[in-house]
Amino acid sequence: MFDLFGFFNSKPSTKSIAKERLKLVLVHDRTNCSPELLELLKxxxxxxxxxxxxxxxxxxxxxxxxxxxxxxxxxxxxxxIPIKNMKR
Structure with a gap:
């Protein structure tokens, strides 16, 4: 279904945000990557x-x-990761 008013809205819908979050939770679960491990990687x-x-x-x-x-x-x-400037 085409949403004419949603076409001009640059913000993602709460439905799409929730769907993306669920995908990330499933990926984290399937890879056995805990939030603690992800923080260590970061x-x-x-x-x-x-x-x-x-x-x-x-x-x-x-x-x-x-x-x-x-x-x-x-x-x-x-x-x-947005880079502000390069160090020399």
Missing amino acids: EDILNSISEHVDYDPQNMDIKITRTRDDESGKPVLVAS
Whole structure:
């Protein structure tokens, strides 16, 4: 069904947000990745890159999701970390 008014709305619907969150919970469950492990991974990644760049911690996103290229949906770690500037 086409939602004419939703077409111009740039915010995702609560339904799509909830669906995405559920997918992430399932992926985390299937990969045996606890929230604690994900936090450790984030810390390690940030410690590694902080030697070389200044980053924006407010707008970063690190998560485990699934590949879309095949039926198995292999787990992948996706990091979106805005870089403020490079260190020399």
